[in-house]
Amino acid sequence: MSAQAALADEPLSVPAGDDFLVVDDLKKHFPVTRGIIFQKQIAAVKAVDGVTFSVREGETLGVVGESGCGKSTMARCIMRLLEPTSGRIVFRGRDITNLTRAEMRPVRREMMMIFQDPYASLNGRKRVGFIVAEALEVHKLGTPAEVKRRVQELLEIVGLNPEHYNRFPHEFSGGQRQRIGVARALAVNPKLIVCDEPVSALDVSVQAQILNLLKDLQKEFGLTYVFIAHDLNVVRHISDRVMVMYLGHAVEVANRDDLYEQPRHPYSGALLSAVPIPDPEKGRARRQVVLEGDVPNPINPPSACWFHPRCPRFVEGHCDVDTPELYPFGDGHVAACHYPLERWPMTMEEMARHGTPVDHPGE
Amino acid sequence: MALLEVQDLKTYFRTDDGIVKAVDGVSFNLEKGKTLGIVGESGSGKSVTCLTIMGLNNRRNTITSGRAMFKDHDLIAMSPRRLRDIRGNDIAMIFQDPMTSLNPVHTIGRQLVEAILLHRDVTKAQARARALEMLKAVGIPRAERRIDDYPHQFSGGMRQRVMIAMALVNNPDLLIADEPTTALDVTTQAQILSLMHKLQEEFGSAIIMITHDLGVVAEIADDVVVMYAAEVVEKAPVGRLFERPHMPYTWGLLGSLPRLDATVERLVQIQGQPPSMLNPPRGCRFHPRCPYVMNICKTDDPPLRPVPDEPEHLDACHLDQETKDREAKKLLETMRGAAA
Numbered sequence: 001m002s003a004q005a006a007l008a009d010e011p012l013s014v015p016a017g018d019d020f021l022v023v024d025d026l027k028k029h030f031p032v033t034r035g036i037i038f039q040k041q042i043a044a045v046k047a048v049d050g051v052t053f054s055v056r057e058g059e060t061l062g063v064v065g066e067s068g069c070g071k072s073t074m075a076r077c078i079m080r081l082l083e084p085t086s087g088r089i090v091f092r093g094r095d096i097t098n099l100t101r102a103e104m105r106p107v108r109r110e111m112m113m114i115f116q117d118p119y120a121s122l123n124g125r126k127r128v129g130f131i132v133a134e135a136l137e138v139h140k141l142g143t144p145a146e147v148k149r150r151v152q153e154l155l156e157i158v159g160l161n162p163e164h165y166n167r168f169p170h171e172f173s174g175g176q177r178q179r180i181g182v183a184r185a186l187a188v189n190p191k192l193i194v195c196d197e198p199v200s201a202l203d204v205s206v207q208a209q210i211l212n213l214l215k216d217l218q219k220e221f222g223l224t225y226v227f228i229a230h231d232l233n234v235v236r237h238i239s240d241r242v243m244v245m246y247l248g249h250a251v252e253v254a255n256r257d258d259l260y261e262q263p264r265h266p267y268s269g270a271l272l273s274a275v276p277i278p279d280p281e282k283g284r285a286r287r288q289v290v291l292e293g294d295v296p297n298p299i300n301p302p303s304a305c306w307f308h309p310r311c312p313r314f315v316e317g318h319c320d321v322d323t324p325e326l327y328p329f330g331d332g333h334v335a336a337c338h339y340p341l342e343r344w345p346m347t348m349e350e351m352a353r354h355g356t357p358v359d360h361p362g363e
Numbered sequence: 364m365a366l367l368e369v370q371d372l373k374t375y376f377r378t379d380d381g382i383v384k385a386v387d388g389v390s391f392n393l394e395k396g397k398t399l400g401i402v403g404e405s406g407s408g409k410s411v412t413c414l415t416i417m418g419l420n421n422r423r424n425t426i427t428s429g430r431a432m433f434k435d436h437d438l439i440a441m442s443p444r445r446l447r448d449i450r451g452n453d454i455a456m457i458f459q460d461p462m463t464s465l466n467p468v469h470t471i472g473r474q475l476v477e478a479i480l481l482h483r484d485v486t487k488a489q490a491r492a493r494a495l496e497m498l499k500a501v502g503i504p505r506a507e508r509r510i511d512d513y514p515h516q517f518s519g520g521m522r523q524r525v526m527i528a529m530a531l532v533n534n535p536d537l538l539i540a541d542e543p544t545t546a547l548d549v550t551t552q553a554q555i556l557s558l559m560h561k562l563q564e565e566f567g568s569a570i571i572m573i574t575h576d577l578g579v580v581a582e583i584a585d586d587v588v589v590m591y592a593a594e595v596v597e598k599a600p601v602g603r604l605f606e607r608p609h610m611p612y613t614w615g616l617l618g619s620l621p622r623l624d625a626t627v628e629r630l631v632q633i634q635g636q637p638p639s640m641l642n643p644p645r646g647c648r649f650h651p652r653c654p655y656v657m658n659i660c661k662t663d664d665p666p667l668r669p670v671p672d673e674p675e676h677l678d679a680c681h682l683d684q685e686t687k688d689r690e691a692k693k694l695l696e697t698m699r700g701a702a703a
Contacts, residue, residue, distance in 0.1 A: 066548040067519075173636050203404040203575060203637075208619035208630035215629070230548060233578075237621030237630070260623065274553035275623050276578030280601045282624060283581045290557055291550045293504075294518045 019093060020224055021055040021078070021192060026087035028073050032299060043299050047073040049248035050087070052326075057191075060218065060225040062239030062256070064232055064271065066295050070248040071228045075194045078226065079113055080104055092191070109139055112185035116197035118177035122169040128155075128180055129165035135187045154183040158213060175206035182213065186221070194226045199234060211238060232275050236260055241332070244268045247298055247306040250326070254333035262344050264335035266351060267307050269344060287347040305338070312352045313339045327358050364435075365392040366569050367416075367537060372429035372439075374408075374415045383640045385411040387593040388429075390667075393586075395536070398563065398570040400584030400601070402577060402616070406637055408593040409573045413539045415439070417456055418446045433537070452482040455530035459542040461522035465514040471498075471525050472510035475532055482533050497528040500565075501558060520551035524558070531562060539571045544579065556583055577620060581605060589613050592638055592648035595667055599676040606695070609670060609678040609687045611653045614694050625698050647681065655682055655690075 029044040048070040055061045063071050076082040078089055080096065088097050096107055112135075115121035122131055132151045136142060142150065152162035158179040169177055178198060185193050195214070199207040215238065217223060229235050235242055242259045244252040244267065252265040263269045270289045277283035291310050296302055302309050308319040318338055326334040339355040374386040386408045393399045401409045414420050416431045416438055431438040433454065438446065450456075458464040466474055475494035476487065483490070491510075498506040501524040514522060523543060530538055540559070544552040560583060563570060572583055580587055580601065587604045589597040589612065597610040608614055618631025635652045638644055644651050650660040659681050670676040671684065680687065 066550060175636065204577075205404060205615060205619050205633040206636075208621075208632045211621065212629055212632055231621075232549065233621040233623055236623060237627075271549060272623065274549040276552075276556075276576065276582045277624055278577040278581045278605065278617065278620055278622060279624065280581045280605055283578070288553065288557075290553050294520055294551070 019054065019090065020057040021092075021226070022088075022090040023054070023074075023078065024052050024088040024090070026051045026074065026077055026089065027085045028070075028077050028082060029085045046248050046298050046301060048077065048084075049298075049301075051245070051248070051250050053243055053250060053253055055192075055224060055226060057224055058218075058222055059240040060227050060238055062235035062242040063226065063228045063245060064230060064235050064242060065245035066271075067230065068247075068295055068298065069245040070298075071230075071245055072196050074245075075113070075196050075226065075228055079111060079194055081113075105139075109135075109188045110190050111192040111194065112188070112190040114178075114181050114185050114193060114195045114198045117201055118174050118181055119201075121181055122177060124169055126168075127165070128167055128169065128172075131169070131180065132165070132184045132187055135184065139188055141188065150187070151183075154186055155180075157186065157217070158183045159209075173206075174202055175209060178202060178206075178210050179213070182210075182217070186217065189221070190223070192224045192226070194228070196228045197230070198227075200229065200231065207234070214238065232271060244271065247295060247301055249306055249336065251307065251337070252333075252335040253326070254329075254335075255331060258331065258333050262341075264329055264333070264340035265307075265337045266311050266313050266339075266341060268335070269341055269346065269351065270312075273345065287345050289346070289348050289351055305336070312348055313337075313354060315339060315354055318357070366395045366434065367393040367571075368430070368432040369412075369416065370430045370432070372412065372415060372431060373427065374411050374420065375426040376420075377424045377426070378641075381641050382426075384593050384643065385640060386415060387643075389590070389593075389595050391586075391588050391595065391598065393537070393569050393571065395569055396563070396567045397585045398572055398583055400580035400587045401571065401573045401590060402575060402580055402587060403590035404575060404637055406640070407590040408640075409590050410541055412590075413456070413541060413571060413573060417450060417454060417539065418443065448482070451478055451535075452533045453535055454537045454539065455533070455535040457523075457526050457530050457538065457540040457543045459545050461519060461526050461546070462514075464526060465522060467514050470511050470513055471517070475510075475525075475529055478529055478532050493532065494528075497532050498525070500531075500562065501525070501528045502554075503528070520547055520554060523547060523551075523555055527555070527558065527562070531566060531568070534566055535568055537571070538568045539573070541573045542575070543572075545574070545576070552579075559583065577616060578622075589616070592643055593640055594648060594679065595677075596649065596680070597678045598667070599673075599678075603673065603676050607676075607688070607691050608694070609676070609691060610649075610680045611655050611682070611690075612649050614690065615652075617698070618694060622698075627697070631694075647679070655686070657681060 026048055027050055028048040029046050031041045032043040033039040034042045051074055065071050077084045088095055129151050132154055133147050136147050151165050155162045160179050199210050227238055239256050241255050243250050246267050252268045263272060270291045273289045293310050303320050304323045305319045308314045324336040324338050326336045328334050338357050342355055370390050372386055372389045376383045376385055389412050403409045415427055427439055472494055476490045479490040479493055495506055495510055498510060503509055503524055544555050574580060584601045587599060587601050588595050591612050597613050615631060615633035633652050646662050647660040647665055650656045665679045665681050667677045667679045
C-alpha cells in the first residue's frame with residue numbers, strides 16, 4: 001500500500017478516506033545485548049517485523065493476537081512513544097515517522113491513547129481534575145476557568161459525576177477509572193484514539209459499560225479507533241475491520257464479517273475456534289482446532305512462514321522456505337498463507353488436508 | 364450421597380472498617396466425577412467460598428460457620444492437622460496465576476516429588492517416576508529433560524500444565540480450579556480446558572471451576588452456580604441455565620457478553636457497581652442495579668427456591684414465574700435473532 005501523500009511534509013487539506021492513518025512496513029527490533037561496559041548487540045527481539053495497514057477515517061480497526069505478538073509495541077510506535085526501527089507512519093497525509101519532539105507536539109493533540117490497566121495508568125498522587133486537564137495545559141488550551149469547565153464537561157460525557165474532579169484515582173472503582181482514562185484521552189478533541197486492551201482488566205458487566213461508551217463517543221465525535229485486544233468477542237463487537245497479528249506480522253486483515261465468517265489464514269481459524277461460546281449446545285457441537293505448542297521466541301523466529309511450526313496445513317519445502325505475502329481475496333481481505341482455508345468452519349482433520357496453493361490469487 | 368455437600372456456608376472477615384461478609388449462606392452439592400461451575404464478578408465471593416472449603420483462610424480474622432461435608436467429614440469443623448492430610452491428597456487446588464503459585468527456586472520435579480512424599484509412603488525414586496508420568500499425562504514435551512527445569516523456563520501455558528500435574532499427582536477426588544485459564548491466551552485456554560476434560564474422564568475427579576467467563580462454563584460445567592454479593596442467586600444444570608435463565612443478574616451477565624455467534628448494536632449493561640460487602644444493600648442485594656426492581660425487593664431478601672416445574676433449577680428472585688419466563692425468552696430471542 002503506497003501513500004503518495006506521505007511525500008509531502010505539509011499536512012494535506014483533506015486526506016482521502018483510506019489514508020487517515022497509513023502504517024508502512026513498520027519494524028521495531030529491541031536489541032539483546034551482552035556485557036556491561038561494552039554492550040555488544042548479540043541478537044534482536046523482532047517485536048514488530050514489517051506490518052503494513054491503513055485505517056480509514058471514522059472506522060475502528062481491531063487488532064487481535066496472542067500475548068507477545070507485538071500488538072502493544074505497534075501501538076506505541078504509532079504514537080511515537082517508541083522509535084520505530086524502520087518503516088513509515090503517515091497520519092492524515094503527513095509522514096510523522098521522523099518528526100522531532102517539537103514538531104510532534106501539535107500532532108499529539110490529534111492522537112491519544114487509552115491504556116489497559118486503569119490502576120497503573122493514572123497517577124495516584126494527582127487529583128482527577130489535574131489528570132484530565134494536563135493535556136489541555138500542555139497544549140495551552142484555555143484559561144484556568146475554561147479548563148475547569150472543560151474537565152467537568154468531560155467527566156459528564158464519560159458518565160462520571162462532574163463534582164468528583166477533586167477526588168483521587170483510588171477513590172474510584174476499576175470501571176470508573178477507565179472512564180477517567182477515556183476522559184483524559186478526549187480532552188484535546190483528538191481524531192484518533194489508540195486503545196490498548198482497554199477492557200481486559202474489567203469484569204464483564206463493567207466491560208459492557210465501557211464498550212458501549214466507546215461506541216457512543218465514536219458516533220458523537222467522529223473518532224477513529226485502533227482497538228487492540230486479545231478477546232475476539234470484544235474485537236468483533238467493536239470493530240469495522242480486523243487485523244490478526246502473529247509474531248510481529250499481520251497475517252490477515254479483513255472486514256469484520258469476512259474475517260469471522262470466512263477466515264483464510266489457518267491461525268485466524270484456530271483463534272476463532274478456540275473462543276468459548278456461551279451456549280452449551282452450540283459450543284460443544286462445534287468443530288474445534290486446538291493448536292499445539294506455544295508462540296515461538298521472537299528472538300529466533302521460524303523461517304519463512306512464521307506460523308509453520310504450529311500450522312496444521314504445513315507443507316514441507318514450501319511453507320518453511322518461501323515467505324508468504326499478503327495475498328488478496330477481494331474486498332480488501334488479505335491473508336499471508338500459501339494454502340488458505342477454502343471454507344469455514346473446518347475440523348482439525350479437514351484443515352490438515354492440504355489445500356491448493358495460491359499462485360494467482362484473488363479477483 | 365454427594366461427594367461434597369456445602370450447607371449454609373458463611374465466611375466473615377474482621378477488618379479495620381468492620382465485618383466484611385465475603386460469603387453469606389452458600390449451599391451446593393457436587394457429585395462424583397461431575398463439574399460444577401461457579402460464576403460471578405470479582406468480589407462476589409466465589410474464590411473465598413473455595414478457600415473456606417480448603418481451610419486456607421487466615422484463622423485470626425475469619426469467622427466461619429456452616430458445613431462442608433466431604434465424604435462424611437465436615438471440612439469446616441476439622442482440625443488443621445487432619446485438613447492437611449486431605450489437602451493435596453483428596454482435594455487439590457489450581458490457582459489463577461501459574462507464575463506465582465510455583466516456587467521459583469526449586470525445580471518443578473522437586474516440587475512435584477514433595478507433593479507425593481507428603482502424602483504417600485513411597486521412595487524418592489518411585490515418587491520421581493510418578494511425577495514424570497504426570498508431566499507426560501498433561502502433555503509436557505520431553506518431560507524426562509524438563510522435569511529438572513525451573514518454573515521460569517516454562518511458558519505460561521506450560522506452567523499451568525505443571526500446576527495441573529501437581530494437583531492431580533495424588534489422584535484427588537475433588538479438584539478446585541480457581542480461574543485456571545484467565546491469565547492465558549485463547550489458544551492456550553482451549554488446550555488447558557480440553558486437557559482438564561480428558562483428565563477428568565481418565566481419573567474421574569470432580570471439578571469445581573471458578574470463573575467469570577460464561578463461555579468457559581458453557582464448555583466445561585455440568586451444573587452452574589451464579590454468585591452475586593456473597594450469595595448464590597441462581598443454580599441450574601448448564602443447559603437449563605443458558606436456555607431459561609431466571610434471575611435478572613444472570614440476564615445481565617449473558618446480555619453483557621459480546622459474542623462470536625451474534626451481532627448486537629449495544630450490549631446490555633448492568634447499571635452501577637457491585638456493592639461493598641461491608642454494608643450490603645437491604646433486601647435483595649441486586650435490587651439497586653436491577654431494572655425489574657419492585658417494592659418487596661427493597662425490604663425482603665428472596666430465598667433460593669426451586670422453580671416449580673424443575674426441582675434442579677433454583678433462583679432467588681421475587682419476580683413471578685410468568686415474567687421470568689417471558690423475559691428469559693425475550694433475551695434469548697434477541698441473542699439468537701441477532702445470530703441469524
